[in-house]
Amino acid sequence: MQGFTRGIFLKGIIASLWEFSDPREIPVDNVFILNSTLTSLPEEIKSCHEAGKRVFVHLDFVEGLSEGRAAIEYLKSIGADGLISVKLSNYHHARKVGIPLVLRVFALDSKAVEKAYQQVKANGVEMVEILPGCASLKVGPTFKELGINVITGGLVTTPQEARKILKVVDAISTTTRELWVKGKI
Template identity: 30%
Template sequence: MKILLDSLSENPIIAAIKSVRDIDVVLERDVKVVFLLCGNILNMKSIVAAIKNSGKKVFAHIDLVEGLGKDEYAVKYLKLVGVDGIITTKPTLIKCIKNEGLIAVQRIFLLDSRSLETGIKNILEDKPNAVEIMPGLAHKVIEKIHENVKIPVIAGGLIWDKIDIENAISNGAVGISTSCKDLW
């Protein structure tokens, strides 16, 4: 977990890559952390190697890697290809990810007050290493979750400008996940 926090203290922007075509762009940027929201079992090893060779930390979103199941074998596969951590919306995978020695980032979508309550409950029960709040524009919610769960909070989704970044950081987020290349 220290590697993630150290990387985010150097640069809190996380490049969220939604297309393999963006890998060359991210290799040229100063971001220290990359969230892979694309790829498949055939190209994952080479993608991860290219990003890691550029000195960046790599987190794969297990739910978005094509050709993988959403189970312990998928976690073991991603560990074999060299990811530093795994992002998931599935609370049941958190323990498996941590047991493999990887950083577990639980992504939660906040739609209303009930999803906020459920999200906090799941975080406290499953104990991920970090939580990614979607959408990242919900800076008041970021503050509430940060106060309640005492683990690093990452804001992601709909982050389009520096004001969005400043609002999230000032309310407790340690990092910002964005696919907006201008912010990388």
């Protein structure tokens, strides 16, 4: 799929960072910055780029940053390659600004999954992250039917779990460093 995402399609393992660490020590190509501050984020993005990483920023967790179009324009201007949010309104702003956004959805129960699926389908969302990761075994194929980039994250801690999950989704975002392996896990 190649829409406003500019051909970005996330595959394999994505390093998720709640606390920023040296990107030169991260062996995978994609990084999700899940927590940062307005003042430290530009340098974090720069460090990731210098290490050859693609960087997605969870805009809902950047301290000092509000939501909306201006926030998204700012994140694009400082070099974020993409964004992450749980808010559909941020997806629409990102689309207008021209930066990819991974919409996080929570698979809490069948009603939540159905609502998320309908929102993703109706709004043309191109990248979705299903949380928690173990739920993707059940609902990942449903989202894959939409022809979109399906990522999962949360509670995936072993190589065995990761291998099983990667059979039904495109990528796994994880804080578990043992899973940060380039290529086959």
